[in-house]
Amino acid sequence: MSMLTDLLASLFGMALLNGEKTFWLPEQASTAAKNVDWIFMFIYWLSTFFFVLIVGLTILFVIRYRARPGHKEQPSPSHSTLLEVTWSVIPSILLFFIFYYGYKGFMDLVVPPSNSYEIGVTAQRWSWNFTYPDGYVSENLHVPVDRPIRLVMTSEDVIHSFFVPAFRVKRDIVPGRYNVTWFEATKPGSYQIFCAEYCGTGHSDMLAQVIVHDTGEFDRWLEESSGFLDKLAPAEAGELLYKQRGCKQCHTLDGTIKIGPSFKDSYGIDHVLTDGSTVLAEENYYRQSMLDPQSQIVAGFDPVMPTYKGRLKDKEVTAIIAFIKSLSPYGAVEAETETPTESEAQPETDSATDDLD
Amino acid sequence: MNGSDSTTTADSAAGYSSAQASSDNYLTHGKGIMSWLGTLDHKRIGVMYLGCILFSFFLGGIFALLIRTELLTPGKTIVDADQYNQLFTLHGAVMIFLFLIPGIPAALGNFALPLMLGAKDVAFPRLNLMSWYLWVIGAIFAVASIVMGGADTGWTFYTPYSTSTDTAVISMVTGAFILGFSSIFTGLNFLVTIHRLRPPGMTWFKMPLFLWGIYGTAVMQVLATPVLGITLLLLIVERTLGFGIFDPALGGDPVLFQHFFWFYSHPAVYIMVLPAMAIMSEIFSVFSRKHIFGYKFIAFSSIALAILSFLVWGHHMFTSGQSALANFVFSALTFSVSIPTAIKMFNWLATMYKGNIHLDTPMIYALTFMFTFGIGGLTGLFLGALATDIHLHDTYFIVAHFHYTMFGGTVIAFLAALHYWWPKMFGKMYDEKLGRIAAGLVFIGFNTTFFTQFIMGSQGMPRRYYHYLDEFTIYHQISTAGSYLMAIAFFLMLYYLVKSLVSGKPAPANPWGGNTLEWHMTSPPPYYNFKEAPHVGDPYDFSDLEWDEKTGGYVSKSGRGAS
Numbered sequence: 031m032s033m034l035t036d037l038l039a040s041l042f043g044m045a046l047l048n049g050e051k052t053f054w055l056p057e058q059a060s061t062a063a064k065n066v067d068w069i070f071m072f073i074y075w076l077s078t079f080f081f082v083l084i085v086g087l088t089i090l091f092v093i094r095y096r097a098r099p100g101h102k103e104q105p106s107p108s109h110s111t112l113l114e115v116t117w118s119v120i121p122s123i124l125l126f127f128i129f130y131y132g133y134k135g136f137m138d139l140v141v142p143p144s145n146s147y148e149i150g151v152t153a154q155r156w157s158w159n160f161t162y163p164d165g166y167v168s169e170n171l172h173v174p175v176d177r178p179i180r181l182v183m184t185s186e187d188v189i190h191s192f193f194v195p196a197f198r199v200k201r202d203i204v205p206g207r208y209n210v211t212w213f214e215a216t217k218p219g220s221y222q223i224f225c226a227e228y229c230g231t232g233h234s235d236m237l238a239q240v241i242v243h244d245t246g247e248f249d250r251w252l253e254e255s256s257g258f259l260d261k262l263a264p265a266e267a268g269e270l271l272y273k274q275r276g277c278k279q280c281h282t283l284d285g286t287i288k289i290g291p292s293f294k295d296s297y298g299i300d301h302v303l304t305d306g307s308t309v310l311a312e313e314n315y316y317r318q319s320m321l322d323p324q325s326q327i328v329a330g331f332d333p334v335m336p337t338y339k340g341r342l343k344d345k346e347v348t349a350i351i352a353f354i355k356s357l358s359p360y361g362a363v364e365a366e367t368e369t370p371t372e373s374e375a376q377p378e379t380d381s382a383t384d385d386l387d
Numbered sequence: 388m389n390g391s392d393s394t395t396t397a398d399s400a401a402g403y404s405s406a407q408a409s410s411d412n413y414l415t416h417g418k419g420i421m422s423w424l425g426t427l428d429h430k431r432i433g434v435m436y437l438g439c440i441l442f443s444f445f446l447g448g449i450f451a452l453l454i455r456t457e458l459l460t461p462g463k464t465i466v467d468a469d470q471y472n473q474l475f476t477l478h479g480a481v482m483i484f485l486f487l488i489p490g491i492p493a494a495l496g497n498f499a500l501p502l503m504l505g506a507k508d509v510a511f512p513r514l515n516l517m518s519w520y521l522w523v524i525g526a527i528f529a530v531a532s533i534v535m536g537g538a539d540t541g542w543t544f545y546t547p548y549s550t551s552t553d554t555a556v557i558s559m560v561t562g563a564f565i566l567g568f569s570s571i572f573t574g575l576n577f578l579v580t581i582h583r584l585r586p587p588g589m590t591w592f593k594m595p596l597f598l599w600g601i602y603g604t605a606v607m608q609v610l611a612t613p614v615l616g617i618t619l620l621l622l623i624v625e626r627t628l629g630f631g632i633f634d635p636a637l638g639g640d641p642v643l644f645q646h647f648f649w650f651y652s653h654p655a656v657y658i659m660v661l662p663a664m665a666i667m668s669e670i671f672s673v674f675s676r677k678h679i680f681g682y683k684f685i686a687f688s689s690i691a692l693a694i695l696s697f698l699v700w701g702h703h704m705f706t707s708g709q710s711a712l713a714n715f716v717f718s719a720l721t722f723s724v725s726i727p728t729a730i731k732m733f734n735w736l737a738t739m740y741k742g743n744i745h746l747d748t749p750m751i752y753a754l755t756f757m758f759t760f761g762i763g764g765l766t767g768l769f770l771g772a773l774a775t776d777i778h779l780h781d782t783y784f785i786v787a788h789f790h791y792t793m794f795g796g797t798v799i800a801f802l803a804a805l806h807y808w809w810p811k812m813f814g815k816m817y818d819e820k821l822g823r824i825a826a827g828l829v830f831i832g833f834n835t836t837f838f839t840q841f842i843m844g845s846q847g848m849p850r851r852y853y854h855y856l857d858e859f860t861i862y863h864q865i866s867t868a869g870s871y872l873m874a875i876a877f878f879l880m881l882y883y884l885v886k887s888l889v890s891g892k893p894a895p896a897n898p899w900g901g902n903t904l905e906w907h908m909t910s911p912p913p914y915y916n917f918k919e920a921p922h923v924g925d926p927y928d929f930s931d932l933e934w935d936e937k938t939g940g941y942v943s944k945s946g947r948g949a950s
């Protein structure tokens with residue numbers, strides 16, 4: 031297969047061999063890309079041939095047989111079974127080849143090798159969460175080079191689709207089920223992830239990067255990142271979580287209103303809910319807002335916030351609350367007095383160690 | 388009317404009395420608005436449909452221009468993200484449900500089908516009128532969604548987005564539901580008409596190929612549209628009553644919706660394309676002055692497409708997670724659909740061979756159809772092949788592909804047919820030179836708009852994107868420039884068509900030399916179509932027709948006319 035692939039690749043799209051971006055196709059950065067591309071170029075040249083044939087004949091006939099003084103239509107048969115059969119059978123044979131290689135290429139695209147490294151993908155309006163085997167969650171996808179990666183994907187809300195043009199991979203992410211896809215990156219670097227299935231207001235902002243690390247570097251990166259809850263102050267860790275877990279798609283830090291209320295000056299004041307009641311924003315309120323958002327809807331907003339129950343650990347919730355507090359004049363004062371209690375509580379719930387096993 | 392003398396000559400040559408020609412045609416028979424709104428005449432219903440459909444096309448076009456203008460820059464240009472989402476939803480829904488699906492069958496088909504068949508009217512004239520009223524009601528619901536906050540689901544209404552977004556989805560869906568019934572009634576009417584109202588001598592294989600195409604279309608309208616109806620109803624039930632059919636949060640399956648939806652909407656693609664091909668078969672033959680090549684193959688390929696189109700819906704869902712086996716089957720079946728299409732293209736080419744090709748406006752459109760629909764069909768191969776579809780699905784490549792089939796196919800054919808039958812419908816000739824210029828501008832504008840979209844699509848630009856990455860800017864800007872050029876072309880068309888109604892030269896009975904029955908009657912046709920059963924001959928035998936300088940049309944050498 032691979033010799034044939036190489037031969038065909040060189041025949042049909044010279045520039046593709048070194049994997050650079052061509053007129054038609056983006057850069058090739060996965061093992062699948064080459065496979066897909068030669069099929070693309072094969073269909074491309076075949077189509078070009080038929081297109082030139084059809085349009086060429088059309089133009090030729092118009093020139094030769096156009097109505098002009100002295101020209102008349104000339105008799106010719108108005109049916110020919112032989113011709114009809116010819117132009118049905120030849121395309122059929124060619125189509126069979128396209129179908130066959132298309133299917134073969136597809137099977138390579140969807141069946142992950144058994145030794146794949148597994149990463150969980152959670153899509154939600156309008157951000158991505160990638161969960162590594164040790165439980166660490168990031169907003170961009172980090173992977174080692176030259177190693178098959180298996181993505182097990184699900185959605186918190188509507189249908190999304192995981193699309194990396196440079197890898198020629200795309201798979202819908204459907205709520206209520208796990209869709210799987212895989213790829214093996216061939217070049218370190220950073221590649222665009224798009225959401226390809228329309229999912230509302232922020233659909234076109236639902237972007238992320240695949241960051242392909244050199245072999246050893248990936249493990250180092252994961253080890254370093256996973257410990258951030260222990261290394262950073264709670265408010266700093268909270269800010270990181272705010273960025274990584276999709277809160278920033280809906281909540282701003284500067285007082286402007288996006289999909290949800292801004293976190294600026296949120297802590298310590300009364301919030302009006304849709305049922306008319308008011309509630310003082312303090313730790314428990316925030317906790318419930320994250321773990322059971324549908325139970326208290328802030329007046330003037332839609333109930334679109336996904337639940338983070340089971341997706342944010344206690345310690346992470348605490349960190350986010352610390353971060354929200356730090357954005358409010360009330361919180362900033364209180365934070366100083368409360369710091370000791372919080373740091374005392376930390377060793378008890380050391381979830382980082384839990385995740386390692 | 389100046390020049391009525393020459394019309395009269397043509398008419399008597401065609402076997403009609405001059406009195407009938409000048410006083411009583413379907414346009415003058417009955418005056419006042421009620422004589423239109425309550426009419427049972429298929430020709431008038433066709434004209435009413437035409438007016439409505441052209442207006443929808445205008446509306447859908449405005450939405451398209453707004454979308455293209457927004458996409459001039461990667462960030463915000465004129466509208467915000469939510470408005471943009473509503474715009475592409477409206478553009479899609481209006482163009483598909485209000486314009487493309489009813490376009491050729493309900494407007495032009497209604498006018499031409501009974502005439503070409505040799506019938507006095509369709510089988511159920513009241514049902515025909517009712518389908519027009521349903522169209523109007525459905526259109527009101529669909530367009531009313533704009534003032535009710537707009538729908539933002541895309542024309543595909545995918546769940547669970549459509550069941551959870553808080554926009555005016557129900558109004559839009561109700562509109563599509565009602566429009567479905569309008570479409571079913573039209574299809575039913577045409578089926579029965581073709582089966583029951585053929586005059587003596589009009590055997591199946593004497594029927595013009597336009598009728599074969601419309602027949603295949605009608606089969607799909609009647610069999611597929613009810614599925615859309617029930618699907619949309621289920622969607623409404625889920626939204627209003629919280630039944631868990633599609634929403635996984637309620638125990639439903641969102642992908643089930645996609646199966647249901649495409650079970651209708653793939654045949655719907657052929658509901659739009661088959662009539663377009665049907666028109667091409669008429670035009671290539673008439674304007675090449677040659678018998679159509681491979682009549683039976685073209686006729687049967689229409690039926691084959693109608694049947695096969697029911698078996699390929701799954702090719703819209705290759706990335707959805709459906710099983711590899713399902714993908715295998717749907718991919719294979721998808722390729723089988725391209726054979727009948729290829730057969731038709733080759734037969735049209737063979738029809739031109741050794742002909743005497745007249746480059747009038749309808750033929751210019753037909754020739755550009757070979758180019759644009761050729762690209763539309765061939766790019767389908769990339770999408771039928773599984774490996775490449777995975778990369779191209781939901782990118783601008785898809786957008787470009789279906790515009791090359793829906794615009795490059797259906798709209799171009801619609802324009803060809805409009806210019807072909809315009810003289811017959813309204814008894815007036817349009818400015819031929821402006822007609823050709825507009826056709827050329829449409830062609831250039833269209834390719835500029837959409838060819839660039841193939842490139843950005845295969846480079847990875849996803850569809851339905853409000854913001855986009857800087858690297859795609861240049862493609863978007865070229866595309867938008869093309870769309871403005873098309874807009875100019877359409878305004879030019881509007882100008883010369885309206886002008887032709889006001890001050891156009893009276894049309895002869897047979898300006899292009901067609902031999903189907905409608906060309907053997909006056910332009911516009913008499914109210915009763917045929918006084919007695921018409922003589923039916925080979926619709927593609929032009930040997931009896933001869934150019935007549937005096938009338939500016941073709942007349943029968945044997946003086947036989949319609950009978």
Ligand SMILES: [Cu+2]
Pocket residue numbers: 189190191225226227228229230232233234236
């Ligand atoms: Cu999306």
Ligand SMILES: [Cu+2]
Pocket residue numbers: 652653656699700702703
């Ligand atoms: Cu389809």
